[in-house]
Amino acid sequence: MKLNRRVFIGTGMAAASTLTAPMVHAASHGKPKVVVIGGGAGGATAARYIAKDSDGEIDVTLIEPTRSYYTCFFSNLYLGGFWDLENLSHSYGTLASDYGINVVHDWATGIDRDAKTVALAGGGSVPYDRLILSPGIDFVEGSVPGWDLSAQNAMPHAYKGGSQTELLKAQVMAMPEGGTYVMVAPPNPYRCPPGPYERVSMVAHVLKANNPTAKIIIADPKENFSKQGLFEEGWQKHYSGMITRIGPDFGGGNVTVDPAAMTVDVDGELIQADVVNVIPAQKAGHICEAAGLTEGNWAPVDGASMVSRLDENIHILGDASNQGDMPKSGFSANSQAKVAAMAVRGALTGSRVFPAKYSNTCWSLIATDDGVKVGAAYEPNEEKIASVSSFVSQTGEDAALRKATYEESIGWYEGITSDMFG
Amino acid sequence: MTSTSGIFASVLGGAALVLGIAYGWTARDHREQELGALTDRIEQLESSNAALADQAARQDDLLAIVTELETALATALDEAEAARQATPVALAEPEPSAAEEPETVIATATGLEFGDPEQGEAVFAQCRSCHQIGQGATDRIGPHLNGIFGRRAGAHDGFNYSDDMAMMGSDGLTWTIETLNAYLENPKALVSRTRMNFAGLKDADDRADILAYLRQFSASPQNIPEAAPTAQAREVELAPEVLAIVGDTDYGEYLASECTTCHQQDGSDQGIPSITHWPTEDFVVAMHAYKQKLRPHPVMQMMASRLSDEEIAALAAYFAESE
Numbered sequence: 073m074k075l076n077r078r079v080f081i082g083t084g085m086a087a088a089s090t091l092t093a094p095m096v097h098a099a100s101h102g103k104p105k106v107v108v109i110g111g112g113a114g115g116a117t118a119a120r121y122i123a124k125d126s127d128g129e130i131d132v133t134l135i136e137p138t139r140s141y142y143t144c145f146f147s148n149l150y151l152g153g154f155w156d157l158e159n160l161s162h163s164y165g166t167l168a169s170d171y172g173i174n175v176v177h178d179w180a181t182g183i184d185r186d187a188k189t190v191a192l193a194g195g196g197s198v199p200y201d202r203l204i205l206s207p208g209i210d211f212v213e214g215s216v217p218g219w220d221l222s223a224q225n226a227m228p229h230a231y232k233g234g235s236q237t238e239l240l241k242a243q244v245m246a247m248p249e250g251g252t253y254v255m256v257a258p259p260n261p262y263r264c265p266p267g268p269y270e271r272v273s274m275v276a277h278v279l280k281a282n283n284p285t286a287k288i289i290i291a292d293p294k295e296n297f298s299k300q301g302l303f304e305e306g307w308q309k310h311y312s313g314m315i316t317r318i319g320p321d322f323g324g325g326n327v328t329v330d331p332a333a334m335t336v337d338v339d340g341e342l343i344q345a346d347v348v349n350v351i352p353a354q355k356a357g358h359i360c361e362a363a364g365l366t367e368g369n370w371a372p373v374d375g376a377s378m379v380s381r382l383d384e385n386i387h388i389l390g391d392a393s394n395q396g397d398m399p400k401s402g403f404s405a406n407s408q409a410k411v412a413a414m415a416v417r418g419a420l421t422g423s424r425v426f427p428a429k430y431s432n433t434c435w436s437l438i439a440t441d442d443g444v445k446v447g448a449a450y451e452p453n454e455e456k457i458a459s460v461s462s463f464v465s466q467t468g469e470d471a472a473l474r475k476a477t478y479e480e481s482i483g484w485y486e487g488i489t490s491d492m493f494g
Numbered sequence: 495m496t497s498t499s500g501i502f503a504s505v506l507g508g509a510a511l512v513l514g515i516a517y518g519w520t521a522r523d524h525r526e527q528e529l530g531a532l533t534d535r536i537e538q539l540e541s542s543n544a545a546l547a548d549q550a551a552r553q554d555d556l557l558a559i560v561t562e563l564e565t566a567l568a569t570a571l572d573e574a575e576a577a578r579q580a581t582p583v584a585l586a587e588p589e590p591s592a593a594e595e596p597e598t599v600i601a602t603a604t605g606l607e608f609g610d611p612e613q614g615e616a617v618f619a620q621c622r623s624c625h626q627i628g629q630g631a632t633d634r635i636g637p638h639l640n641g642i643f644g645r646r647a648g649a650h651d652g653f654n655y656s657d658d659m660a661m662m663g664s665d666g667l668t669w670t671i672e673t674l675n676a677y678l679e680n681p682k683a684l685v686s687r688t689r690m691n692f693a694g695l696k697d698a699d700d701r702a703d704i705l706a707y708l709r710q711f712s713a714s715p716q717n718i719p720e721a722a723p724t725a726q727a728r729e730v731e732l733a734p735e736v737l738a739i740v741g742d743t744d745y746g747e748y749l750a751s752e753c754t755t756c757h758q759q760d761g762s763d764q765g766i767p768s769i770t771h772w773p774t775e776d777f778v779v780a781m782h783a784y785k786q787k788l789r790p791h792p793v794m795q796m797m798a799s800r801l802s803d804e805e806i807a808a809l810a811a812y813f814a815e816s817e
Contacts, residue, residue: 121751125747414748445793449797463796487756
């Protein structure tokens with residue numbers, strides 16, 4: 073079942089012109105069918121590109137439970153008071169009206185890989201010739217002892233966009249004077265590597281204005297984190313004395329929480345907190361595991377086309393995939409979606425398939441007009457998607473560059489969301 | 495019971511005797527062992543001493559060899575220098591061969607030099623309608639040019655620059671001999687929507703002269719052309735064959751999907767410039783300027799650096815066709 077790139081593209085192209093056409097007719101009584109599960113940065117982009125570039129030759133169904141999609145990326149700007157919640161909200165209307173995508177607001181509950189159908193929570197099933205799976209993340213049970221999903225109201229994760237983000241913001245605003253905010257940071261790998269630290273910056277920004285004697289404590293199981301030098305420089309500059317990070321050397325990886333008592337036990341030391349933001353260890357969205365597409369916590373894919381290494385008819389995008397060097401980010405998922413869309417079109421309609429190129433940039437805001445970024449370009453090899461070049465903002469950059477970087481990030485948000493939703 | 499105790503007592507006595515003998519034997523044996531260990535250690539030290547002496551001798555040998563080699567090298571260099579001076583026409587620069595990688599057509603040249611400032615003053619006449627320079631110079635249509643060397647682009651207080659020039663400045667474009675040379679040659683290749691309405695000085699000597707003239711009005715002239723990290727290429731004048739590549743629009747369509755993650759297709763330019771309605775040749779030149787790291791933006795340098803000439807042409811063809 074393991075495919076290498078050449079075999080895959082070769083058979084895909086050959087099949088498109090000769091073999092798949094009759095098979096497709098049998099399966100779908102007409103045009104080839106692509107089903108996309110998950111309407112985020114990976115899924116929405118893939119659906120839109122397949123619909124847009126196939127000129128109606130492929131039926132595209134997008135299964136996404138929420139009617140208004142709240143991006144997880146840039147939700148920190150809402151926490152920091154820079155953006156309203158509405159800035160993060162997007163609808164699927166244009167994908168349906170302008171691109172002819174069949175948008176189904178339901179949960180995909182299972183995949184029958186032999187019959188090539190997707191079961192829906194609301195009943196019925198949807199057949200596919202190719203399936204694109206972009207379900208994002210779920211949490212590893214028991215990774216933070218004392219915490220489970222039933223505790224997410226007392227101790228929000230706010231690591232999936234929407235109501236959790238709102239809840240965390242409300243809790244920060246309601247903190248008592250001089251109160252304590254504790255973040256339990258996740259172990260690698262996880263969605264949005266700089267995300268927890270940008271979030272701390274944004275919470276500090278709000279507290280500095282409203283509650284300057286409040287404290288922020290990060291319990292962190294990782295030795296190092298993304299853009300560490302840039303964040304630490306910024307915290308010192310803007311929020312001196314407010315933020316304490318407890319790394320693994322001091323027991324930051326040995327954490328137990330008690331949501332009823334609102335306490336966090338860090339290596340035997342009990343912290344009484346007012347807000348506890350638990351970001352647990354993560355794994356591929358549950359449906360990947362349920363469909364037998366995971367090895368360990370993630371779903372392995374071939375970087376040439378993002379096709380699953382365990383099923384040649386399923387492509388897996390974004391955070392859920394184990395592809396190699398790319399970080400789990402909205403930008404990465406969007407980049408991977410375009411490669412997968414091209415491969416799927418090639419396989420189903422015989423359109424041309426070019427060598428995959430990937431890229432990613434992650435912007436973070438540390439304080440007002442103090443933006444930083446890190447990015448890299450990637451290309452696949454037989455083993456994985458490998459980084460080929462990279463850059464990162466430097467410490468000590470002048471204010472004009474930091475402001476331009478922030479403005480650039482806003483431009484990127486507008487760019488990627490119109491690339492996703494049309 | 496008693497007989498048992500007797501046996502016990504004698505066993506104990508025997509045991510004590512055995513222990514006593516054993517202790518005496520052990521103590522003596524221990525001293526012998528210590529002595530043996532010391533002897534071994536002395537032997538070890540003696541042999542390592544010998545090894546060190548051996549090493550020192552070899553080091554001396556090596557030093558002698560190095561000295562010998564240095565002498566030989568110096569002699570060879572002297573001979574080579576003498577031979578070079580004896581030959582009036584030194585090794586000529588090889589002509590760039592047609593088979594070379596197309597990328598090398600806009601190869602870097604670190605040896606930019608200033609020309610004649612007096613000639614430069616004459617060339618500058620065509621700039622005076624917009625730019626003042628020298629004592630009492632003020633901003634007119636263009637900014638005054640006193641202290642231009644080392645100044646961040648778009649950063650002179652009080653002058654209303656184009657958005658593109660301001661953005662280039664915040665991206666890190668600084669005026670050096672390299673960047674000014676490129677800008678003077680083709681202003682829009684370096685800064686796409688600059689307000690400087692000037693076609694460019696195509697003659698390299700004219701540019702060298704005018705740069706020499708301008709430099710006289712910079713307080714601390716930066717006569718270190720190789721020092722600016724973002725200015726490695728001398729020019730973005732592309733070979734005709736590079737500009738003539740006919741792009742593959744299908745490939746361009748796929749490659750363009752990388753651009754639209756950031757650049758909006760509707761032409762909005764908040765924070766990130768618009769790339770719609772861009773003349774093909776300007777597009778190609780700009781991408782090569784990023785590829786050569788002449789334009790400073792790190793994301794664009796990275797994206798352009800992995801594009802071949804054909805891929806840049808494919809992108810340009812796609813963008814040209816899609817509008």
